[in-house]
Amino acid sequence: MKEGPDISRIAALIGDPARANILTALMSGKALTATELASEAGVTVQTASAHLSKLEAADMIACRKSGRHKYFTLGGDDVGHALEALMGLAAGAGHLRTRTGPKDAALREARVCYNHLAGAKGIALYQGLLARGVIQERGDDVALTDAGVTFLRTFGVDVDGLRKAKTPLCRSCLDWSARQTHLAGSVGRALLARMQEIGWAERVEGTRVVQFTSKGEAAFLDTFGV
Amino acid sequence: MKEGPDISRIAALIGDPARANILTALMSGKALTATELASEAGVTVQTASAHLSKLEAADMIACRKSGRHKYFTLGGDDVGHALEALMGLAAGAGHLRTRTGPKDAALREARVCYNHLAGAKGIALYQGLLARGVIQERGDDVALTDAGVTFLRTFGVDVDGLRKAKTPLCRSCLDWSARQTHLAGSVGRALLARMQEIGWAERVEGTRVVQFTSKGEAAFLDTFGV
DNA sequence: GGGATGCTTCGGCTACGGTCGAAGTATGAA
DNA sequence: TTCATACTTCGACCGTAGCCGAAGCATCCC
Numbered sequence: 001m002k003e004g005p006d007i008s009r010i011a012a013l014i015g016d017p018a019r020a021n022i023l024t025a026l027m028s029g030k031a032l033t034a035t036e037l038a039s040e041a042g043v044t045v046q047t048a049s050a051h052l053s054k055l056e057a058a059d060m061i062a063c064r065k066s067g068r069h070k071y072f073t074l075g076g077d078d079v080g081h082a083l084e085a086l087m088g089l090a091a092g093a094g095h096l097r098t099r100t101g102p103k104d105a106a107l108r109e110a111r112v113c114y115n116h117l118a119g120a121k122g123i124a125l126y127q128g129l130l131a132r133g134v135i136q137e138r139g140d141d142v143a144l145t146d147a148g149v150t151f152l153r154t155f156g157v158d159v160d161g162l163r164k165a166k167t168p169l170c171r172s173c174l175d176w177s178a179r180q181t182h183l184a185g186s187v188g189r190a191l192l193a194r195m196q197e198i199g200w201a202e203r204v205e206g207t208r209v210v211q212f213t214s215k216g217e218a219a220f221l222d223t224f225g226v
Numbered sequence: 227m228k229e230g231p232d233i234s235r236i237a238a239l240i241g242d243p244a245r246a247n248i249l250t251a252l253m254s255g256k257a258l259t260a261t262e263l264a265s266e267a268g269v270t271v272q273t274a275s276a277h278l279s280k281l282e283a284a285d286m287i288a289c290r291k292s293g294r295h296k297y298f299t300l301g302g303d304d305v306g307h308a309l310e311a312l313m314g315l316a317a318g319a320g321h322l323r324t325r326t327g328p329k330d331a332a333l334r335e336a337r338v339c340y341n342h343l344a345g346a347k348g349i350a351l352y353q354g355l356l357a358r359g360v361i362q363e364r365g366d367d368v369a370l371t372d373a374g375v376t377f378l379r380t381f382g383v384d385v386d387g388l389r390k391a392k393t394p395l396c397r398s399c400l401d402w403s404a405r406q407t408h409l410a411g412s413v414g415r416a417l418l419a420r421m422q423e424i425g426w427a428e429r430v431e432g433t434r435v436v437q438f439t440s441k442g443e444a445a446f447l448d449t450f451g452v
Numbered sequence: 453g454g455g456a457t458g459c460t461t462c463g464g465c466t467a468c469g470g471t472c473g474a475a476g477t478a479t480g481a482a
Numbered sequence: 483t484t485c486a487t488a489c490t491t492c493g494a495c496c497g498t499a500g501c502c503g504a505a506g507c508a509t510c511c512c
Contacts, residue, residue, distance in 0.1 A: 007312040008246030015238030016470075024233065034489060047471055049490055060315070068479040068488045082311035086233040089286070089308050242500075260459060273501055275460055294458050294509040 013058055014086065018043045019051045023074070023083055026061065028208045029115045031071035077184060080114030081173055110210040112203065113173060116188030117195075117210065121220070125191070126172075126182045128224030135170055135183065142170045144187060152187065155223070156194050162186045195220070239284055240312065244269045245277045249300070249309055252287065257297040292397070292410070336436040338429065342414030343421075343436065347446070351417070352408045354450030361396055361409065368396045370413060378413065381449070382420050388412045421446070 014020055018041040025032060025040040032040070038048035052072060055061045060075045074080050110121035117125055129135045134148035144152075144159075152159050162169060171185035183191070192210075195201050200216025203209070212220065240246055247267040251258060258266070264274035278298060281287045286301045300306050336347035343351055355361045360374035370378075370385075378385050388395060397411035409417070418436075421427050426442030429435070438446065 006243075006246070007250065007309065007316050008241055008243040010312055010316045011237045011239075011246060012241030013237075015234055015241035017232075017234045018470080020232070020234035020237060035487095043470090044472060045489070046473085046491085050470080053490085070489070078311070078314050082308070082315050083233065085304070085308035085311040086236055088304050090233050090236045244500080261457095269500090270502060271459065272461085272503085276500080279460085296459070 010058065010060070010082075013055060013060060014083070016051070017041075018047065019055060022048070022051060022055070022072075023060070023079075026072060026074045027080060027083060027112075027114060029073075029112050031064070031073045033069050033071060037072060074114055077114060077171065081171070081184065084113055084118075084173055106204075106209045106211070107207075110201070110212060111208040112192065112210060113182070113184070113208075115192070116173070116182070116184050117192045118173070118182050119210075121210070121212070122182035124226070125220075125224050128226055129183065131226045132224075135187075137172075142172045142181075142183070144169050152190075155191075156198070157187070157190045159187075162190055236284065236286070236308075239281060239286060240309070242277070243267075244273065245281060248274070248277060248281070248298075249286070249305075252298060252300045253306060253309060257290070257299045259295045259297060263298060332430075332435045332437070336427070336438060338418065338436060342408070342410050343418045344408050345436075347436070347438070348408035350452075351446075351450050354452055355409065357452050358450075361413075368409070370395050378416075381417075382424070383413070383416045385413075388416060 014023060021041040022037045025037060034048055034052060035045055037052065038045045041048055041051070043051075052061065052063075056063055056072075060079050061072050062075050064071045064073075074083075108119055110117065110119045112118065113122070116122070126135075129148070130137070132151065133145055134151045135142050136145050136148075149159050165186055168185050169187050170183065171188070172181045173184035173188075182188075195216065196203070199213065200219055201210050201212040204211050240249060244267040248263045251263060251266040260274055260278060261271055263278065264271045267274055267277070269277075278287065278289070282289055282298075286305050287298050288301050290297045290299075300309075334345055336343065336345045338344065342348070352361075355374070356363070358377065359371055360377045361368050362371050375385050394411050395413045396409065397414070408414075421442070422429070425439065426445055427436050427438040430437050
């Protein structure tokens with residue numbers, strides 16, 4: 001009967017509205033304190049505290065103490081990946097939030113998904129990398145090619161440094177807004193970081209939106225456009 | 227604040243142990259009935275029924291009526307994708323159910339399903355009838371064409387006799403070994419009966435296996451092959 | 453037709469888990 | 483030291499949702 005991992009425990013954790021709000025807030029990739037998360041979730045701090053300890057016990061979030069503050073982040077890439085997959089389902093089922101603010105369009109265009117680029121730009125990036133032979137799809141997985149390594153080096157990504165970490169270099173991630181694939185993994189993260197570093201784009205404070213500069217937009221098209 | 231789709235509803239659905247078991251069982255790709263799923267989930271049929279209607283309302287599963295049975299499958303690839311992501315979170319390597327239909331090769335090849343032909347032969351028959359314009363798919367249903375009536379008459383089926391009965395002439399039936407459609411209804415029954423009558427095939431006593439003769443095999447291919 | 457099987461609906465019971473107020477602990481600032 | 487802030491623990495309340503027995507349809511078999 002009980003074969004395979006018990007998904008109900010994990011899903012039940014995400015299933016509570018307050019916890020779902022907490023996790024969604026953490027999808028921005030930013031580290032947030034318990035009080036900030038409580039306000040995001042719309043509950044009191046005591047309630048949030050209970051939720052946070054449950055999430056932490058399940059390794060869905062990680063925490064770091066700094067003075068009297070406690071900063072929370074998502075537990076890992078796989079957590080972000082699962083959350084995006086669920087968002088894809090929820091969006092398909094029409095369970096969109098009733099309030100679709102002006103941020104919504106910007107979110108669809110470009111946003112961070114945990115730590116890498118998502119939205120229309122994320123998909124364009126993925127397809128550009130594919131077309132240029134930087135990455136290659138292998139079944140459900142995606143891998144960096146030899147040519148891709150040199151490409152990344154000239155773009156300014158420390159590939160050898162990434163290799164030392166145990167996290168996978170490339171990983172595909174399903175986009176909830178467009179239902180297409182974009183690039184996750186340490187390479188995905190490094191690419192976004194590099195784009196911010198060279199001034200192509202910057203994060204909009206307090207949201208998941210990534211705003212490209214006009215120069216960055218052009219350069220992006222030039223470097224990754226199909 | 228509240229960005230993106232509401233994942234908590236979907237996650238809460240998966241979060242119930244009974245429903246999680248149901249979904250895990252359906253991950254095999256096999257279509258299962260409500261009672262089978264109830265036993266998989268470890269609850270009574272009434273409880274399972276309630277769960278199934280909730281899952282269906284959320285488009286997480288799809289259902290198909292076939293006689294007095296109701297076959298359920300996963301709602302789509304994205305559902306499977308999300309479940310896999312959750313399994314990855316829950317325990318790293320998830321051992322999926324891999325029950326693949328009847329073990330007996332003969333059963334998979336050709337067997338009776340209530341009263342009509344199922345298995346590989348049943349599927350081939352259905353597709354042959356479709357290709358020859360004998361039957362026509364109409365949404366989820368299937369109907370006998372005018373050309374089909376004459377075809378059946380020359381094959382030796384008493385179509386007018388069948389029409390007198392109140393049971394529907396054609397009905398599609400989901401194959402449990404191959405997860406494809408074959409033909410049920412009174413025409414499906416009559417076709418199998420006729421094949422036995424003219425010596426193409428015979429039932430193996432005490433089992434559901436249908437054994438084709440070598441002549442019957444050739445004639446079947448000739449008459450219904452694509 | 454009668455009987456059996458598969459599924460659904462209804463009603464009521466129960467328990468689990470989310471919620472908050474209040475009090476308790478830790479860290480930093482004055 | 484004393485106060486202020488950030489977070490946790492405790493206890494109690496309460497609503498929701500899962501559960502099953504019984505009865506009601508629908509379908510098929512003989």
